[in-house]
Amino acid sequence: MTSKGKHSGGGSGAFYRDLAMMLLGIVLVGAAVFFLLFLLADEPTASSTTEIAAATTTTTESPPTTDASTSTSSSSPATTTTTVPVRPPDEVRVSVLNSVGIAGAAGRLTEELEAAGYQTLPAGDYSPTQDPSRIWYRPSFSAEANELLVFAPGALVEPLAEPDLEPGADVIIILGTGYEE
Numbered sequence: 001m002t003s004k005g006k007h008s009g010g011g012s013g014a015f016y017r018d019l020a021m022m023l024l025g026i027v028l029v030g031a032a033v034f035f036l037l038f039l040l041a042d043e044p045t046a047s048s049t050t051e052i053a054a055a056t057t058t059t060t061e062s063p064p065t066t067d068a069s070t071s072t073s074s075s076s077p078a079t080t081t082t083t084v085p086v087r088p089p090d091e092v093r094v095s096v097l098n099s100v101g102i103a104g105a106a107g108r109l110t111e112e113l114e115a116a117g118y119q120t121l122p123a124g125d126y127s128p129t130q131d132p133s134r135i136w137y138r139p140s141f142s143a144e145a146n147e148l149l150v151f152a153p154g155a156l157v158e159p160l161a162e163p164d165l166e167p168g169a170d171v172i173i174i175l176g177t178g179y180e181e
Helices: 013-041 105-115 142-150
Strands: 056-060 065-067 072-074 079-083 093-098 134-137 156-159 171-175
Touching: 093 105, 105 171, 134 142, 142 156, 142 171
Parallel strands: 093 171, 134 156
Antiparallel strands: 056 079, 065 072, 134 171
């Protein structure tokens, strides 16, 4: 007759229970880390900007269709697109300011804009230096500001943050680093 001692390895139930608890702990920690990364990945950065094109609204609507054999009704969407019109150049007042010190650059761009039919204000200087160029617009002039990217390629189009800057201008172009005539 063999006698089993207090520490003999006869039962393995505790080992599997401990293994299961350890694996469950690893899975829970991994899930928590994944959840936190998922939440933090969707945070926008403060320095991001958006270039807004002409506003477009899309609606879906269609009349219901009926199948005579089953008397059920179903509908399929039809798309309607509405585009906000861009004002013609003669209805947009533009001011050009130079922040990089290229002598006469703002004046020359102002002349180009005037030749293209825009209402222009006198050219001037702006401080501090912008990097890159900016096109700032007043409320409801975002589409027109995007149209002006032709005159300042690579510029950032942004809402005007300083309402007192250049009173009377609907759109303000600030020539910044990288601007080429």
